[in-house]
Amino acid sequence: MKTLTKARPAAPARSGKPARALRTAGGLSLRLDVRALVVTAALFLLACTAGVLLIGSGDFDIAVADVVKTLFGGGTTAQEFIVNELRLPRVLVGLLVGAALGIAGAVFQTVTRNPLGSPDMLGFSHGATAGALLAIVVLHGGPMETAAGALIGAVVTGVAVYTLAWKRGVHGYRLVLIGIGGSAVLVAVNGYLLTKAQIADAARAVLWMTGSLNGRDWAQVWPLLAVCAVLIPLTVGYGRQLRMLEMGDDTAYALGIGAERVRLVTLVAATLLVAVATAAAGPVAFVALTAPQLARRLTRAPGPNLLPSACMGAVILLVADWSSQRLFGADQLPVGVLTGMLGGVYLLWLLAAERKAGRI
Numbered sequence: 001m002k003t004l005t006k007a008r009p010a011a012p013a014r015s016g017k018p019a020r021a022l023r024t025a026g027g028l029s030l031r032l033d034v035r036a037l038v039v040t041a042a043l044f045l046l047a048c049t050a051g052v053l054l055i056g057s058g059d060f061d062i063a064v065a066d067v068v069k070t071l072f073g074g075g076t077t078a079q080e081f082i083v084n085e086l087r088l089p090r091v092l093v094g095l096l097v098g099a100a101l102g103i104a105g106a107v108f109q110t111v112t113r114n115p116l117g118s119p120d121m122l123g124f125s126h127g128a129t130a131g132a133l134l135a136i137v138v139l140h141g142g143p144m145e146t147a148a149g150a151l152i153g154a155v156v157t158g159v160a161v162y163t164l165a166w167k168r169g170v171h172g173y174r175l176v177l178i179g180i181g182g183s184a185v186l187v188a189v190n191g192y193l194l195t196k197a198q199i200a201d202a203a204r205a206v207l208w209m210t211g212s213l214n215g216r217d218w219a220q221v222w223p224l225l226a227v228c229a230v231l232i233p234l235t236v237g238y239g240r241q242l243r244m245l246e247m248g249d250d251t252a253y254a255l256g257i258g259a260e261r262v263r264l265v266t267l268v269a270a271t272l273l274v275a276v277a278t279a280a281a282g283p284v285a286f287v288a289l290t291a292p293q294l295a296r297r298l299t300r301a302p303g304p305n306l307l308p309s310a311c312m313g314a315v316i317l318l319v320a321d322w323s324s325q326r327l328f329g330a331d332q333l334p335v336g337v338l339t340g341m342l343g344g345v346y347l348l349w350l351l352a353a354e355r356k357a358g359r360i
Helices: 011-015 034-056 064-071 077-112 124-138 143-165 172-196 199-209 218-237 239-245 249-254 259-281 287-299 306-328 335-356
Strands: 020-023 029-032
Touching (some): 034 064, 034 287, 034 306, 077 172, 077 218, 077 287, 077 306, 124 172, 143 172, 172 199, 218 239, 218 259, 218 306, 287 335
Antiparallel strands (some): 020 029
16 A cells, blocks of 8 residues: 555664664573663763762862762771761652653653653642642641641642543543643642641741752651552563554554553552652653653653653752752752753753744
């Protein structure tokens, strides 16, 4: 038939290097993108390096060699206390929060098939903020109640957006529109809660809303680690199905992929990742928006690029936190302020690029 066109090569044309196919002893064939693997490994090493530098930074600087030696149990008593009790939990929270936001942003952008489809734009972060503000302003709760409120607020927002966007399935365009509308409503609600708060509660709420890693300890690490250990491998396991989903529901169904089931499972996992990340560090802006796109530009690989996005999210958050300490002093500038400024610049560039390409 004349309607058929010649198919373009997928990964080789974009990356410039053909992917390698491996066959296991059981006959299972695996396709590996060498560039994507190298980029993922490089980003992981960069995140670890940024973590070591961040551990050594502060009012009492520690050399990189001493940090590494202390992490392996060879430091002095003072170094062990500073590294293991004060700074290591902060770095681990930053790693896990960045990875959770990066992989969640990749899922949202894949499902919506929209580069602006991130938790920041769809109202999930604002929902978590609303839950935290209710816990602070109305219940006068402490850190644990605030984290629980943020978790519940993000989950409730996710359920509401998904339900309102449902009409014989969830279309990415409807999900974006409903999310943007819900985000506007939640911003108004959050502003109202702040105006009704007492001065002390309002100051604490505003500090939490900026997003920060200051004062994080092992109490935030263990719950975050447990959730990420379950949800990140679960989401990565759906990487192939998400890649098929990018080609449209009809193509996915023809390839034996249950599009709606994949969409539901991955969106639930991504929503929970955003919820626990926000509960642990506050609404750190724009990491979920920028990390997947930067990762895809580096790998030049099709698909959601889940693992590169997770590593890129960790790199962005730790580098931003280290930069804020070096530029403004320890604990003077919350990391959410710096990521918000950089993310805003990136968003303006993205909108200009999309407009130039004729997509908006």
